[in-house]
Amino acid sequence: MTSLTNSIGPDLPAAALTSAGGDVPDYFALLKPRVMVLVIFTALVGMAVSHGHVQPAIGAISLLAIAVGAGASGCLNMWWDADIDAVMSRTATRPIPAGKITSEEALGFGLFLSVASVLVLGLTANWLAAGLLAFTIVFYAVVYSMWLKRATAQNIVIGGAAGALPPVIGQAVVTGSIGIESLILFAIIFIWTPPHFWALALIKADEYARAGIPMMPNVAGPASTRRQIVWYSLFLAPLGLVPVALGFGGILYAVIGVTGGLGMVAFSIRVLRNRQGDAEKRAAMGMFGFSILYLFALFSALLAEQSFGLFRPVLG
């Protein structure tokens, strides 16, 4: 039996120039499974806060379609970014730069899953939800990956919209429309994204510089980035409490929102103060880790209150 030797471009290491096809886990890795889990979770919360009912099988298939759509956009992102992934330690082991899967295979895989996921969501739920999923995929793969990422320091600010859309898609699945609840969740994820990623970018600034990615620490400098992390955190803390004011976040959510919001501000001030050596690295990684915990706790509280009968109103 024979195999066609593939070439995937001049900018990749020699290991990536030939491939006889990857192993099954390599294709799964192209879908960014950890991001898929986060997308399923936030879309589920978007469904939970919606005033409506969805047949469980319809809801489950819709979540699967949303997750596969998110995975497809991750796959297209890896296809486009293979050259810069190869020069960054965090991403050099991804299937394309590691030479396990060719660029063409990833492109075909990503395009197929994009179309299939949108089609399935449209047939399962409704075409508003499917349209939003298609918009999310295009926004992440084209607007963020192909344009913003290499063009502006505001890349992850604007590109964060793609990661913030799953709750909106979730609500569209249940109600066939977009409501204020999912838009607030969109805003929370959107404002949460910059301080979360810039904390990581602060300690990976050298790698981003080597890859030619204009992240905020490389363009505006670490000092400005630290100040912006604080400003975003100061804005995020009260924004995280809007669900309480609008009546779909209860006492449990309020407690987590207040303590978590104060934690975000405290961690951001720690980042602002610790500017050198190990202390700088610890502060940035602390901010990065706590931001994940904060968002997960906020959304878990909403899910618990709306789906498991734990909702107790704060106001009356």
Next chain:
Amino acid sequence: MADPQIQYRPLTPEEEARRRKRSVAIALALGAWVLLFFVLTIVKLGPQILSRPL
């Protein structure tokens, strides 16, 4: 006519094993795809699936 620019080589046993696993995964995915549309049809149409006009 074969393109002289394209070079072919035999697959190693490891590559053949990987290809077999990929084929199985594709078969399972296709089966899941069919099952998904079957479930979707039953759920969307419900009992009406048996009472359609002939």
